[in-house]
Amino acid sequence: MELRQLQYFVKVAQKEHVTQAAEELHVAQSAVSRQIHQLEEELGVNLFMQKGRNLHLTAVGQLFCNRIEAILKDLDRAVNEVHEFLDPEHGEIRLGFPNSLGIHLIPSVVSEFRKLFPNVKFRFKQGTYPTLIRDVISAEVDLAFISPFPESHDQVVGNVVLTEDLVAILPPNHHLSGEQSIRLEQLKDDKFILFSKGYSLRPIVWHACLEAGFTPKVAFEGEETDTIRGLVAAGMGVSLLPEMALYQSFSLQPSRLRVSEPRVTRTIGLIHRTDDKLPLVAQSFRGFLLEYFGLDVDTPPIR
Numbered sequence: 001m002e003l004r005q006l007q008y009f010v011k012v013a014q015k016e017h018v019t020q021a022a023e024e025l026h027v028a029q030s031a032v033s034r035q036i037h038q039l040e041e042e043l044g045v046n047l048f049m050q051k052g053r054n055l056h057l058t059a060v061g062q063l064f065c066n067r068i069e070a071i072l073k074d075l076d077r078a079v080n081e082v083h084e085f086l087d088p089e090h091g092e093i094r095l096g097f098p099n100s101l102g103i104h105l106i107p108s109v110v111s112e113f114r115k116l117f118p119n120v121k122f123r124f125k126q127g128t129y130p131t132l133i134r135d136v137i138s139a140e141v142d143l144a145f146i147s148p149f150p151e152s153h154d155q156v157v158g159n160v161v162l163t164e165d166l167v168a169i170l171p172p173n174h175h176l177s178g179e180q181s182i183r184l185e186q187l188k189d190d191k192f193i194l195f196s197k198g199y200s201l202r203p204i205v206w207h208a209c210l211e212a213g214f215t216p217k218v219a220f221e222g223e224e225t226d227t228i229r230g231l232v233a234a235g236m237g238v239s240l241l242p243e244m245a246l247y248q249s250f251s252l253q254p255s256r257l258r259v260s261e262p263r264v265t266r267t268i269g270l271i272h273r274t275d276d277k278l279p280l281v282a283q284s285f286r287g288f289l290l291e292y293f294g295l296d297v298d299t300p301p302i303r
Contacts, residue, residue, distance in 0.1 A: 001042055003075075006068050008035045009047065013065045016054040073139055081279055091281030092121040096132045096144035100201065100225050101268070104247045105145070113288050120281055129200040136271055142282040143289075147200055149269030149302075157301035158271030161293040164242050166204065166264040169254040171235040177255035184212035184259050191219035191237040193228050201266065205240045208264040229254055240264055272301075 011021040012032065022029040040047050047061035057065055080091065097106050110122060125141055132144045137155045149160045168187065170177045176186060192209075194216070195202040209216040219237040222228045225245040232239050232254040246256060270289055272278055278286060287297045 001039065002035075005035045005039045006072065008032050009039055010065060010068055010072060012036060012048070012055060013057055013061070016056060018055065077139070077279070089117050089281075090119045090121075091279060092123055093143070093279075093282050093285050094123045094125070094141040095285075096125045096127055096135050096141040096146075098128065098132065098145065098147060098200065099126055099223075100147070100242055100245045101145050102126060103225070104244050105268075109289060109292055112292065113285060116288070117281075117284070120285075128198050130198065133271075136273055139273065142278055143270060143272050143286060145268060146271055147266045147268045148204070149267040150271065151302070153274075155274050156271045157274050158269045159290065159295060159299055159301055160267050160269050161289065161295065162268040163265050164244060164268060166201075166208075166240040166242055166259065166266060167246070168238065168257045168259050169229060169232045169241055169246070170238050170257065171232060172255055173235065174238070174255060176257065179257055181258040181260045183261045184208060184264070185214065185261075187238050188212070188214035190217070192216040193220045193222065193231050193237040193239045194218055195228070196221040196223050199223065201240075201242070204264065204266055208240065208259075208262055211262045242266060 008021065008025065008027075008031075011025055012018055015021040015024065018032050018036075019029050022032045025032065036047070043064070045060050046058055047064060048055040049058050050056075083091065095106075095110075106124070114120065125135060127135060129146060129148075132141075132146050133150065133153070133156060135141045136144050145161075146158075149158065150156060168182055168184070170187075174190075176182055188209075192205070194205055206216065220231060222231070225241060228239050229241065229246065231237065240259065270286065272282075272286070290297050290299060
């Protein structure tokens with residue numbers, strides 16, 4: 001069994017098509033087919049079954065694929081660790097984060113870190129709360145910013161690096177738009193524009209409204225902070241957004257007001273896998289981030 005066979009097998013499993021796999025691998029289709037056939041002969045099982053024009057994994061093929069994908073990821077990481085050991089300032093950091101942090105926070109911290117280590121590369125992956133947890137556990141990313149911070153999780157640990165206020169955003173012609181601050185209950189008769197289910201900001205806003213004594217009437221659900229901000233500015237409803245999501249300037253802007261009661265916040269944490277040693281370059285970045293947010297580098301992660 002050769003490494004090349006395993007790499008070809010995983011690529012065909014991902015593409016469900018030999019021709020597409022061969023094109024991405026930059027090899028002949030016949031070479032891919034031959035290697036898959038030899039692998040099946042060596043194992044004594046059929047790894048794929050034909051369904052129309054596509055190839056689908058058999059049950060045993062799926063089991064085998066899950067194992068081989070994990071092995072190949074470990075192999076890639078081992079190679080990277082060797083390179084980083086030789087020169088940790090030229091490594092790659094795989095960083096996950098939610099969309100709302102991509103406007104200001106991520107560019108800011110990456111820019112500051114690259115002033116110190118200009119040759120370090122970054123591979124970014126955006127996601128929702130559950131997908132970021134999954135990406136950390138599956139080793140798709142080394143570190144992830146996440147909100148809210150998971151207070152108890154068997155497979156990830158980390159630190160709260162920031163607690164951020166959410167502010168009310170209203171249409172410019174709203175009767176409260178000239179106020180400095182409002183109580184959330186003052187918006188009980190308004191229609192809300194919220195994040196879709198699965199996005200961590202939605203339950204934060206929902207529970208804050210319940211705490212204020214009302215259930216929000218939802219006019220629209222979105223998946224991007226810019227969409228929600230734009231719809232509010234266009235007069236479609238009201239919402240609550242993190243201050244960090246409102247840094248960019250657009251021609252159409254909602255009014256921003258501090259919410260005095262109840263105070264609505266979100267925690268932002270930095271997490272990594274529980275029982276896994278970070279690559280040297282990722283360890284360096286984690287230490288930099290803890291100092292950036294005013295924490296001691298030796299602050300133990302919360303389990």
